[in-house]
Each structure stands twice: as C-alpha cells, then as structure tokens.
Amino acid sequence: MPLFPTERSVRTTPEGLLWEPSERWVRGRKGDVTVVDSRHPVLVWEPDVPVPLYAFPREEVRTDLLRPAKNPPTGRHTGSRIFYDLEFDGDLLENAAWTFPADDLAGHIAFEWFRRAGRGLDHWYEEEEEIFIHPRDPHQRVDALPSSRHVRVEIGGTVVADTHRPVLLFETGLPTRYYIPREDVRLGLFEPTDHSTGCPYKGTARYWSLRGGAVAPPNIVWSYPDPLPEVAAIKGRLAFFNEAVDITVDGESLERPVTPFSRMLRPRA
Known part of the structure; x- marks a missing residue:
C-alpha cells in the first residue's frame, strides 16, 4: 500500500x-x-x-x-x-x-x-x-517567533541581559533559546572570540565570552549575523546557553537543562 x-x-x-x-x-x-x-x-x-x-x-x-x-x-x-x-x-x-x-x-x-x-x-x-554540517532532519522543526515576554539573564548573580522583546527559537530536541536585541544586553561585559559554529538550520554563529569570567564557560553567548531565511528573525540578536546561565521568563526562574552541550560548558579554571 x-x-x-x-x-x-x-x-x-x-x-x-x-x-x-x-x-x-x-x-x-x-x-x-x-x-x-x-x-x-x-x-x-x-x-x-x-x-x-x-x-x-x-x-x-x-x-x-x-x-x-x-x-x-x-x-x-x-x-x-x-x-x-x-x-x-x-x-x-x-x-x-x-x-x-x-x-x-x-x-x-x-x-x-x-x-x-x-x-x-x-x-x-x-x-x-x-x-552544511549534516543533512537536515525531516523530523526536526525550527521556529523563530517574536515575543513580548520579559526575559532576564544572570551570570553569577549579575544581570547581563533584560528585555521585553525577545525572539524565541523552538528547535526539536533542544531547550527554547531566547534571542535578545543587542541593546538589551550588557555587551561590554563580554569579549568576542574566534570561535564559530555552523548549523544547517540557522547558519554560521559567532561567539563572545565573559570578560575575566571564571564564573562562566567560554563562548557563552552567540549570534547569527546572517542567518538562513527560515530564521531571519534572530538576525544580529544574542542568545545564551540556558545550560550555564540563570534565565527568568515572566518572573519564573527556569531550571538549567541538561543537553548534549552541557559537557562542554564548564567554567574556566
């Protein structure tokens, strides 16, 4: 049949x-x-x-x-x-x-x-x-949705981002990622790195690390300066690894998820 x-x-x-x-x-x-x-x-x-x-x-x-x-x-x-x-x-x-x-x-x-x-x-x-990287999985879905939720990000008790205009990226099998406008991130607390990664669903990402940050893993923040058309809404915005920072959404503290990225997200000695 x-x-x-x-x-x-x-x-x-x-x-x-x-x-x-x-x-x-x-x-x-x-x-x-x-x-x-x-x-x-x-x-x-x-x-x-x-x-x-x-x-x-x-x-x-x-x-x-x-x-x-x-x-x-x-x-x-x-x-x-x-x-x-x-x-x-x-x-x-x-x-x-x-x-x-x-x-x-x-x-x-x-x-x-x-x-x-x-x-x-x-x-x-x-x-x-x-x-790039690997074939796209036909069972995988990636959606980038503009939102008015209140998202606050803290590292070691310091607020590093606070916004009411995030873009939420929902990707099958991964935690929701919160892409925040640059002007709502204290980018002066971070320094750019040479690290980059590629994703067949989103494009090529560049990264930042916390300045002098023994409390956070390197390359804790990333952005897609030229994302693929399907996720154009995240262009130039910044996202943090939920696995290694504290995120509060509409007053509710999120638990840090355990994902395949967790193993590489260890603070610097």
Whole structure:
C-alpha cells in the first residue's frame, strides 16, 4: 500500500540503524569535482547520534574515484568494516566513504562531510541550496517567533541581559533559546572570540565570552549575523546557553537543562 504524504517510512535494521528514503536531489563535491549526484538518497541515523547522514546508491557515486582504504578505522559508523579512500588529481582523502553492514543498505555508500568531521567532501547541495554540517532532519522543526515576554539573564548573580522583546527559537530536541536585541544586553561585559559554529538550520554563529569570567564557560553567548531565511528573525540578536546561565521568563526562574552541550560548558579554571 502506498504511503500517504504525511506518513513516515522510517525503517530499522538489526544493527540499530534507522533509515528513510529521501526524494531530494543531493550532490556532493570535492572542490570542482562532483563525486555524488543522487536522486535516490537515503537518510541514515546511527545509534546515539542525534543527526542523520546520507547514503547513496552505488551507481550514483563516482566509484572510479574510490580505493579500498589503506588504514581503515575501527569502531566507527555502526560496525562498518568496508571503508574507501577518495583519490583524484593526486590528492588522497583517507576513509572518506564507507558502506554499512546492514542488508537493507547493501549497495549504498555513505560519505563524510568536511565541516562535520574535518574530512571528506566539502560541498553538499539539496536541490540548488548548499547545506552544511549534516543533512537536515525531516523530523526536526525550527521556529523563530517574536515575543513580548520579559526575559532576564544572570551570570553569577549579575544581570547581563533584560528585555521585553525577545525572539524565541523552538528547535526539536533542544531547550527554547531566547534571542535578545543587542541593546538589551550588557555587551561590554563580554569579549568576542574566534570561535564559530555552523548549523544547517540557522547558519554560521559567532561567539563572545565573559570578560575575566571564571564564573562562566567560554563562548557563552552567540549570534547569527546572517542567518538562513527560515530564521531571519534572530538576525544580529544574542542568545545564551540556558545550560550555564540563570534565565527568568515572566518572573519564573527556569531550571538549567541538561543537553548534549552541557559537557562542554564548564567554567574556566
């Protein structure tokens, strides 16, 4: 029976992988060379990894550029034992691709994304839009909503931001983030850092740390100077890690959530 458009077709393998066919046209490039050109990609979720990756039918991959890996890794990508090096124009990218052991995914090849793992293909496109870090999860939703809530942020008992005009960003699986206008943040208490991160849903963020702040982790504040159109409302606003600051919303103190970011948010010695 064909699936209705609103139904999901996520499937599970005995190895614990989740996978789902995608109807997006996906291309992967290394420099000017197109290595993947697929109209039949598959999204794959590995156990304990919150974001998906793509695997592609072998016939939609430039397999002539792949060589059996000289130094295949162990313990990576859910039991995968077959890895490939990517070689062209005299360059060699070790372990740039692999196959999963699951019978359901036989005949498919997955690739690393450079900005996610520091190796692999460096440009990816869904249709005509370039995407970064990892594929967008079709089960993930991100909404940026202007609000009139009263939001106050404190670090070590000091009020560092106070606003009645935040933008609330709701992202599946993460706590609500409060994006505050710059003029409502005591930005003089912070100093910019060289740190930056990329997000396939929001864009590229820059960061600030508390000046001389042993009471706060580094890179506690971030902003998207040029966010993606879907979240344009957060442009230039500042957000704080709920996991490491004290936030009060409409007079109610929020508990600090525990998230995958909590481990890296430790105050400086």
